[in-house]
Amino acid sequence: MHKRLFTPGPTEVRADVLKELSTPQIHHRSPEFGELYAGIQAKLKQLLFTENPVFLFTCSSTGAMEAAVTNLVGKRCLNLVNGAFSKRWHEITEANAVPCDAFSIDWNKALRPEMVEEQLETGKYDAVTLVLNETSTGLMNPIADISEVVARYPEVFLLVDAVSGMAGVKIDTDAWKLDFVLAGVQKAFALPAGLAVAAVSERALARSEHVPPRGYYFSLPNMYKQHKKNQTPSTPAIPHMFALNAQLANILAEGLEERFARHEKMAEVVQNWAKRHFDIYPEEGYWSKTLTCIRNTRGISIGELINNLANNYNLRIANGYGPIKEKTFRIAHMGDTQLDEIEGLLKVIETIAEL
Numbered sequence: 001m002h003k004r005l006f007t008p009g010p011t012e013v014r015a016d017v018l019k020e021l022s023t024p025q026i027h028h029r030s031p032e033f034g035e036l037y038a039g040i041q042a043k044l045k046q047l048l049f050t051e052n053p054v055f056l057f058t059c060s061s062t063g064a065m066e067a068a069v070t071n072l073v074g075k076r077c078l079n080l081v082n083g084a085f086s087k088r089w090h091e092i093t094e095a096n097a098v099p100c101d102a103f104s105i106d107w108n109k110a111l112r113p114e115m116v117e118e119q120l121e122t123g124k125y126d127a128v129t130l131v132l133n134e135t136s137t138g139l140m141n142p143i144a145d146i147s148e149v150v151a152r153y154p155e156v157f158l159l160v161d162a163v164s165g166m167a168g169v170k171i172d173t174d175a176w177k178l179d180f181v182l183a184g185v186q187k188a189f190a191l192p193a194g195l196a197v198a199a200v201s202e203r204a205l206a207r208s209e210h211v212p213p214r215g216y217y218f219s220l221p222n223m224y225k226q227h228k229k230n231q232t233p234s235t236p237a238i239p240h241m242f243a244l245n246a247q248l249a250n251i252l253a254e255g256l257e258e259r260f261a262r263h264e265k266m267a268e269v270v271q272n273w274a275k276r277h278f279d280i281y282p283e284e285g286y287w288s289k290t291l292t293c294i295r296n297t298r299g300i301s302i303g304e305l306i307n308n309l310a311n312n313y314n315l316r317i318a319n320g321y322g323p324i325k326e327k328t329f330r331i332a333h334m335g336d337t338q339l340d341e342i343e344g345l346l347k348v349i350e351t352i353a354e355l
């Protein structure tokens with residue numbers, strides 16, 4: 001029996017979107033492929049409020065994070081860390097022998113523009129990595145304010161992991177001058193895992209031509225060359241592209257403002273519920289719109305709750321991430337999930353945990 005996913009990735013995928021994966025194969029050097037690619041491109045630009053090219057990566061989000069730091073850091077990268085995924089970005093940067101420093105704060109606190117300013121003032125950096133929505137803690141960093149600070153340092157590129165936010169909240173790519181903004185499609189896009197997308201600024205593409213080459217598969221100059229012909233350097237995940245194209249059409253048909261408003265509403269309902277029965281992990285004012293990380297103030301067994309939901313109700317939520325496992329649990333309210341489904345889930349948790 002299928003267990004309905006309320007996890008912050010992968011998320012539940014609609015049956016009609018799943019069916020797109022079984023579209024008969026086309027050849028990746030054919031005109032039909034070029035049409036598919038161009039169709040996806042136009043819709044992604046709308047979703048991301050950008051004129052920049054949006055590249056497709058045949059990998060999960062982590063691969064696109066790696067592409068950002070290997071292609072776009074010339075001098076030294078500042079990794080802003082306040083959760084597991086921003087920490088991962090520091091590890092990726094280090095693993096690729098790209099010069100970098102981590103600036104770390106408590107996981108339940110948001111990064112502030114002043115903190116970023118203080119680091120950039122040192123003049124050491126020409127790139128900074130930021131996670132928009134920390135999926136490990138349910139915290140959303142104030143990206144608009146941080147982007148204003150970064151824009152005051154013309155040499156510094158802003159590289160953003162928007163994995164669990166993109167397609168659930170507005171990403172104002174051009175207004176915020178994001179040089180690289182990426183997401184895997186198994187989160188708020190509500191697609192099967194295996195594909196990532198990233199919008200890349202013109203100046204970032206220009207720098208990527210001069211940064212010493214670090215790797216082959218994720219070379220932005222190669223990707224850009226093919227992109228201009230509506231192609232990819234190697235064989236992409238064509239089945240996923242059919243699904244992405246269809247789902248982008250669904251997203252635009254729902255209406256971007258409507259979609260973002262639905263996410264806000266679901267967040268409000270879950271967060272009010274969490275405040276009533278437990279508490280919320282990150283500091284107030286920075287709660288995510290796409291998932292809630294709930295503090296286990298009642299000391300219940302989260303593992304048992306998760307198993308009970310899965311085995312008796314076919315519903316799956318997530319435990320806390322890494323060091324905050326059992327101390328917290330997470331409910332995703334993103335993708336195609338509707339308010340009534342969320343309300344149903346909360347009722348079941350109330351019954352099981354006797355709230």
Ligand SMILES: *Cc1c(COP(=O)(O)O)cnc(C)c1O
Pocket residue numbers: 009060061062063085131133134135161162163164184187
């Ligand atoms: C899920 C997630 C990732 C890692 O994604 P993969 O697709 O598993 O590589 C990175 N960053 C954030 C914010 C995430 O939510």
